[in-house]
Amino acid sequence: MKNILLLLPPRRGWGWLLGLVLLLAGAAPAWAQYPTSTTPNPLGAGTGLNAPPIVRPDTSTVRKLSKKEKRSQAAADSAKRTERLFGLHLTRPEKAGILALVPGTGQIYNHKYWKLPLVYGMVGGLGYWVSYQVRYYGYYKFANNLRPTSTKTVAQQINDAKDYEISDKDGVRTALAAAVAANPNVTLNGLIFYRRNLDLSILISGLGFGLQILDAVVDAHLHDFDVSDNLSLNWQPVLLPVPGQLVPAPGLGLTLRTK
Known part of the structure; x- marks a missing residue:
């Protein structure tokens, strides 16, 4: 027994030795949770350390509106529908947009x-441009389909064409x-030229038609916008007194009127 005691470290070193043993014992279960290259994976291949992260489905739910909140929203929406068209309740911008289809x-x-001359001038000019391209495209299409015969050339056939074919x-x-x-x-080149111009004229006419609809909708949105001098918030330059000085400093004064 005496010889065994001599092999043990002195009593003063027992404390750190015991602490090291306890630390290793507590970390062992945690290390066992991490798979290694030699540890068999019960989940199969692709689920080790290099496996992609698992994306869990989002279990959060959107809060449903209560009946009281739905009624409140419906009442607020109904309050905006102050106009009527063909028996339907519409807002002012909606009605303006539908009417602007004409x-x-x-x-x-x-x-x-005052915008009517601008609108009708744009519509008339674009309409004439489209009709001009359609007419000449038809002329060159008819001429391009002609072929010389034993008795008449293409030029002679064009001269003999009727007014509705080539005016x-x-x-x-x-x-x-x-x-x-x-x-x-000439016929093929003219056909390509007027076909390209026809497509361009139709595109620009569509943009012009949409522009006058957008103008009507924006004007309807701004119908109740207050642009008078009696606004809720006014600002004007003022001279502000500075403590300790006789000369006031320039500044900006804001006046808020509550209604």
């Missing part, structure tokens, strides 16, 4: 009569026949 009607509804107004038929006689590729 160009100029939305501006009349908003009492912006002779302003010498269009004669000029086209002369151009084709000089260069047979």
